[in-house]
Amino acid sequence: MSKDDQILHSAVAGKAPAKEEASPSAFKLFFEEVAGIAQFTGHFFRELIKPPYEFKEFAKQAYLIGYKTLPLVGITGFIMGLVLTIQSRPTLSEFGAESWIPAMVSVSIVREIGPVITALIFAGKVGSGIGAELASMKVTEQIDAMEVSGINPFNYVVVTRVMAAMLMLPVLVIISDAIGLYGSYVGVNIKGDVSFHLYFLQAFEKLEFADVIPATIKTFVFGLAIGIIGCFKGYNSNKGTEGVGEAANSAVVIGSLCVFIIDMIAVQVTTLIYN
Amino acid sequence: MEDIVAEIKHLKKSFGTKEVLKDISVTLKKGENLVILGKSGTGKSVLIKCLVGLLAPDGGEITLLGKNIAELKDDELNEVRKKIGFLFQSAALYDSMTVRENLVFPLRGLKEKGSKEDNEKLVREALQNVGLEEAIDKMPSELSGGMRKRVGLARTLIMKPEIILYDEPTTGLDPITSKEISQLILDVQKKYNAAAIIITHDVECARITANRMMVIKNGITAAEGTFKELSNSEDEWVRSFFQ
Known part of the structure; x- marks a missing residue:
């Protein structure tokens, strides 16, 4: 990268070139990062309601983010259900409560494990992908090229990806939960003999809307957070090719952390509402 | 003046x-x-x-x-x-799009949008001007440095800057x-x-x-x-x- 470009990339991120910059404290950097993400989120909501609406690009991103992540999420969901069943069986059999396995697994998967594990897998695959792609577009001046063509790059690149992440994650979680329950059914039948019909009857018997609705709503927020963080890190990348790896890495780390924080808040809110 | x-x-x-x-x-x-x-x-x-x-x-x-x-x-x-046309140092072609899609992309910003046939004609004309009509369906990764610059130039020319x-x-x-x-x-x-x-x-x-x-x-x-x-x-x- 030329010296001109290094200066430019520093400038775009609102920073002075590295040599002149005094190293700010980690505390200051943290708050700068939080403020940056908040500002970026505000920009996203403003652009979301403004035309033109890029439906074609949104559909393409929904396909790439949703459909292409399905095998990974499916396999993880299956293993999750299977392992949970196999691990809990010995403890439950000690109390003669093996018949509780379907209900216990279904509530665990639908309420907590399914959304969180799927969101973490999603942050790893989709968040890092978005971060790396946007950072690479930034480094190769593709985002600048859109801007000088008179096309709003934020609308085309960020809004479509965040929307796709926000709408596809709940779908993936529902599919992952279903496959997880099937995995549990397989687990139950390794040492037992329970019919498909009976297993799912028992699994759904203990599930209520109070389990399903909040769990689904929080996955929209997980998707929004993962999409925003991935786009923020990529869009504001400013260290050339090194920045691409850094954007991908921090998109996963911060995205995963956000999933846990949102989950903690969601659990508190759900408890307040339903209790 | x-x-x-x-x-x-x-x-x-x-x-x-x-x-x-x-x-x-x-x-x-x-x-x-x-x-x-x-x-x-x-x-x-x-x-x-x-x-x-x-x-x-x-x-x-x-x-x-x-x-x-x-x-x-x-x-x-x-x-x-x-x-205004801007030819970037790296040509800044959109990696995920073919040469045709790269050239059509700036046209989406026009108030009066042309038909698919009109756009195709403009794309071919711009590529002809830079001598690269045969590269229309290629991806940027398949092009040499010189070809990328030519396609970048064609993308600026399509808007008649x-x-x-x-x-x-x-x-x-x-x-x-x-x-x-x-x-x-x-x-x-x-x-x-x-x-x-x-x-x-x-x-x-x-x-x-x-x-x-x-x-x-x-x-x-x-x-x-x-x-x-x-x-x-x-x-x-x-x-x-x-x-």
Whole structure:
């Protein structure tokens, strides 16, 4: 990268070139990062309601983010259900409560494990992908090229990806939960003999809307957070090719952390509402 | 005054404590090729990025096609940008799109959208002008450096710009391809009668393309004139570029 470009990339991120910059404290950097993400989120909501609406690009991103992540999420969901069943069986059999396995697994998967594990897998695959792609577009001046063509790059690149992440994650979680329950059914039948019909009857018997609705709503927020963080890190990348790896890495780390924080808040809110 | 398409007055731009552009004034006339020479890091690219509003200047005034860009709203600035072509140093082709899609992409910003057939005709015409019609279905990763620059140029030409900004168009190319690109810049000038600012440190490119030249040193204009005048300059530093 030329010296001109290094200066430019520093400038775009609102920073002075590295040599002149005094190293700010980690505390200051943290708050700068939080403020940056908040500002970026505000920009996203403003652009979301403004035309033109890029439906074609949104559909393409929904396909790439949703459909292409399905095998990974499916396999993880299956293993999750299977392992949970196999691990809990010995403890439950000690109390003669093996018949509780379907209900216990279904509530665990639908309420907590399914959304969180799927969101973490999603942050790893989709968040890092978005971060790396946007950072690479930034480094190769593709985002600048859109801007000088008179096309709003934020609308085309960020809004479509965040929307796709926000709408596809709940779908993936529902599919992952279903496959997880099937995995549990397989687990139950390794040492037992329970019919498909009976297993799912028992699994759904203990599930209520109070389990399903909040769990689904929080996955929209997980998707929004993962999409925003991935786009923020990529869009504001400013260290050339090194920045691409850094954007991908921090998109996963911060995205995963956000999933846990949102989950903690969601659990508190759900408890307040339903209790 | 009527034939001036871009005017920069006393432009200043700093990054942190580093003053990149201290006081630059430039005018660009309709149909002329202005070559800007200077060492790396002297702010040549910063200058043209300020011109199209990619960077906000710290001081000075920029008038583009009769409009002061500092006073324009985002939508108005985008309308002006549609009349400006920008060939980036790396060509900045969209990796995930074919050459055809790359060329069609800027057309989506037009108020009057053409039919699919009209767009196809424009794409083929732009690619013909750069001699790359056969690459229409290729992905950017399948193209050589020279081909990428040509496609980048075709993407700027498709909008029939009044001003084209070339950011180091021959950097990283072999001498033969560099000469071809320089010749292409000249052909574009003749065919489209577009004004152009060419940022380069390739003296051969400057010799072929320049109607007028400007040399930047330490953030200010060190010299201005024709290729011949500058190559025979009394200033040894300016002359050193041409040796």
